[in-house]
Amino acid sequence: MSASIPEELKQQIQSAYSEYLENRGFRARYGQRLMIAEIVKGLLQKSGEAISVVEAGTGTGKTVAYLLAALPVAAYLGKKLVVSTATVALQEQIVNKDLPDLAKHSGMTFSFDLVKGRGRYLCLSKLDNLLNNHQNTNPNQALYEDELDLRLDDQQHQLYQQLGEAYAKGDWDGDRDNWPDELDQQHWQTITTDHRQCTNRRCSHFSGCSFFRSRQGLEQADCIVANHDLVLSDLALGGGAILPEPEETIYIFDEGHHLSDKALQHFSFNLRLKSTQNWIKQLAKTLLRVQKEMKNPEVLARNLQPVEQLLETIKTLQDNLYPIVEQLQGSATAEQDSEYFRFTDGVVPEAITDLANQLAVVYGRLVSQLDSAAETLKEAIDDPLIGIPKESAENWFPVIGRLLSRAEASCALWRDYAQASVQTTVPQARWLKWLDGPEGSDTELSSSPIVASDTLNKHLWDSCAGAVVTSATLTALGEFDRLIMRSGIPRGSRFSRVPSPFDYATAAQLNIPNIQASPSDIQAHDEAVADTLEKVLSAEDAALVLFTSWRQMLSVQEKMADCEDLKILAQGMYSKQEVLRRHHKRIEEGKGSVLFGLASFAEGVDLPGKLLTHVVIAKIPFSVPGDPVESALHEWVRKRGGDPFMDISVPDASVKLIQACGRLIRSETDRGQITLLDNRLLTRRYGQALLNALPPFRR
Numbered sequence: 001m002s003a004s005i006p007e008e009l010k011q012q013i014q015s016a017y018s019e020y021l022e023n024r025g026f027r028a029r030y031g032q033r034l035m036i037a038e039i040v041k042g043l044l045q046k047s048g049e050a051i052s053v054v055e056a057g058t059g060t061g062k063t064v065a066y067l068l069a070a071l072p073v074a075a076y077l078g079k080k081l082v083v084s085t086a087t088v089a090l091q092e093q094i095v096n097k098d099l100p101d102l103a104k105h106s107g108m109t110f111s112f113d114l115v116k117g118r119g120r121y122l123c124l125s126k127l128d129n130l131l132n133n134h135q136n137t138n139p140n141q142a143l144y145e146d147e148l149d150l151r152l153d154d155q156q157h158q159l160y161q162q163l164g165e166a167y168a169k170g171d172w173d174g175d176r177d178n179w180p181d182e183l184d185q186q187h188w189q190t191i192t193t194d195h196r197q198c199t200n201r202r203c204s205h206f207s208g209c210s211f212f213r214s215r216q217g218l219e220q221a222d223c224i225v226a227n228h229d230l231v232l233s234d235l236a237l238g239g240g241a242i243l244p245e246p247e248e249t250i251y252i253f254d255e256g257h258h259l260s261d262k263a264l265q266h267f268s269f270n271l272r273l274k275s276t277q278n279w280i281k282q283l284a285k286t287l288l289r290v291q292k293e294m295k296n297p298e299v300l301a302r303n304l305q306p307v308e309q310l311l312e313t314i315k316t317l318q319d320n321l322y323p324i325v326e327q328l329q330g331s332a333t334a335e336q337d338s339e340y341f342r343f344t345d346g347v348v349p350e351a352i353t354d355l356a357n358q359l360a361v362v363y364g365r366l367v368s369q370l371d372s373a374a375e376t377l378k379e380a381i382d383d384p385l386i387g388i389p390k391e392s393a394e395n396w397f398p399v400i401g402r403l404l405s406r407a408e409a410s411c412a413l414w415r416d417y418a419q420a421s422v423q424t425t426v427p428q429a430r431w432l433k434w435l436d437g438p439e440g441s442d443t444e445l446s447s448s449p450i451v452a453s454d455t456l457n458k459h460l461w462d463s464c465a466g467a468v469v470t471s472a473t474l475t476a477l478g479e480f481d482r483l484i485m486r487s488g489i490p491r492g493s494r495f496s497r498v499p500s501p502f503d504y505a506t507a508a509q510l511n512i513p514n515i516q517a518s519p520s521d522i523q524a525h526d527e528a529v530a531d532t533l534e535k536v537l538s539a540e541d542a543a544l545v546l547f548t549s550w551r552q553m554l555s556v557q558e559k560m561a562d563c564e565d566l567k568i569l570a571q572g573m574y575s576k577q578e579v580l581r582r583h584h585k586r587i588e589e590g591k592g593s594v595l596f597g598l599a600s601f602a603e604g605v606d607l608p609g610k611l612l613t614h615v616v617i618a619k620i621p622f623s624v625p626g627d628p629v630e631s632a633l634h635e636w637v638r639k640r641g642g643d644p645f646m647d648i649s650v651p652d653a654s655v656k657l658i659q660a661c662g663r664l665i666r667s668e669t670d671r672g673q674i675t676l677l678d679n680r681l682l683t684r685r686y687g688q689a690l691l692n693a694l695p696p697f698r699r
Helices: 007-024 030-043 062-077 088-106 124-132 154-169 185-189 210-214 228-236 256-266 273-293 298-319 322-336 350-382 390-418 453-461 481-487 522-536 550-559 576-588 628-639 644-661 685-692
Strands: 051-056 080-085 112-114 223-227 249-253 269-272 340-342 428-437 440-449 466-471 494-498 508-511 542-546 568-570 593-597 614-617 672-676
Touching: 007 030, 007 062, 007 088, 030 051, 030 062, 030 466, 030 494, 051 062, 062 080, 062 088, 062 223, 062 249, 062 466, 080 088, 080 228, 088 112, 088 223, 124 154, 124 390, 223 228, 228 256, 228 453, 256 440, 256 453, 256 466, 256 481, 269 273, 269 390, 273 298, 273 390, 273 440, 298 350, 322 340, 322 350, 322 428, 340 628, 350 390, 390 428, 390 440, 428 628, 440 628, 453 481, 481 644, 522 550, 522 614, 550 568, 550 593, 568 576, 576 593, 614 644, 628 644, 644 685
Parallel strands: 051 466, 051 494, 080 223, 080 249, 112 223, 249 466, 508 672, 542 593, 542 614, 568 593, 614 672
Antiparallel strands: 269 440, 340 428, 428 440
């Protein structure tokens, strides 16, 4: 390691690594040793640049590497370590397997804890309320016209009883992910909560709350294992609301290639006009019910009575938007032939920004009034002298909390649109989208950053004590430029690539059949893919065929319906878990199996050994054109003198292609072949660059 690393720290890490290898019976991997060194050097850089970005090839052992490096550095600097993953599955693997294994075999002493959002945990208050009232619709719950009637049917009632009994007996900890069966989202969302609906210590079920029980060891933990969504939620609240303060935290972002996309989702806004108008009507009725049940106490009336006028104003202002929206819809149909209308450079016409500014002010007042009402109800749970029965306050607080959350979201959208009259350095994407649903047509207004660079700079990179970003796919075409552009990671950070220990040339062969049909000729290419699959796949193959669209997957599946030798399991035939289970069963029985899948099968699916011996990719995975955020990004790049296709589309496709090919070789003993069915890899100038970026498979 570098001489700039304090000798005591260097010796500690080297000793822990040697002890771990010896106890586990492993040999040191060059890439793993290099990754440890790069992370330590990066985290010890000066403030504002203490960021290490490491692309670690599959098989490097990156989890052990970043933990061995970052745990001692965090302790040396007196900081907390937050490990963030893109999925709950990896989060639990780190907590249940990797960290205990490291603690047992490395000689290092540290504590760790798992943290998830409230939405992953059972709310005892809601469960109790549902079970007590399951014979009748609970009027406190059914707030909006677009929500389902929450009267429990026999199946739901049985499920909720089962959940409650298992929790009471200690057979289940209230964590959705630890329930043995998959829980339907519609069933689960009625028995979980968020921070706006939770009364915290005032709740009569607080002592038994699964969420707060999960938080008990958090302050004492040296290492906290979270996920990207939770970290970004905390940062959006200013940092330190859920997790430690960013200034006192070193973050590790495993699966770091997902971070920028997750950030775009967290810092975007949307609102549906008709749905909101319906919600406004229901809100007025709900607040009347609140006051009626509370015997209209003066302390609550002061907060709720002004709301009626605010709602009338909102309705009037939003009604004034409809003629403008209809005109833009006509323009979109005529000019863009699209279901949405995107505002050029994110600049919104003055007629809309004026209304948005007025709506932002009124919604701000609505938020203030609802927040005051929520606080009053919260106090009433503790203090009956306010004149509100404790039971009524407990019943109605989550209702007001849900209303407040929706009002805050609407206010955020209008504040964004109110500031959209001029172009900014990095524009927002703003657009209108027309939707058809059971209740008829609706118009959705949306706003999103086109890249997460400014957002992550403001909330993360500029304030954190240090960070590690790692994944097997961080570079595009061999460079980190795409990652820097999308995520805003400072160029002064430490960037490195460490090699995989796999011998790709021996492990896999890359085939590019001579297919004449171009992907632009849809019918001909579908025919060519179907014909080629029948030739290159055998009845004994364990194969994964990846498509970029439902249309092509279904088309090829239909064309191969008479091919009895190949047993096809297509995504959508069953749940993803069931499709993979059936594939696994067929292979274990010595039979062949061909999986057809889309993007979700191109990343995160782990089929080691004989479970996967052939990966076929139907097309170069270019992003589907028409996404308003991507369109706005292309527009911005073009106006800066760049080439959106070469600067955005090709690098993005390179990352996806590497991820798709990466399904095949997951261990040093895996063997197989990869077949690419897109002639553009041979006929277009970018094709060779895409091929060169792949691991060195045998051609």
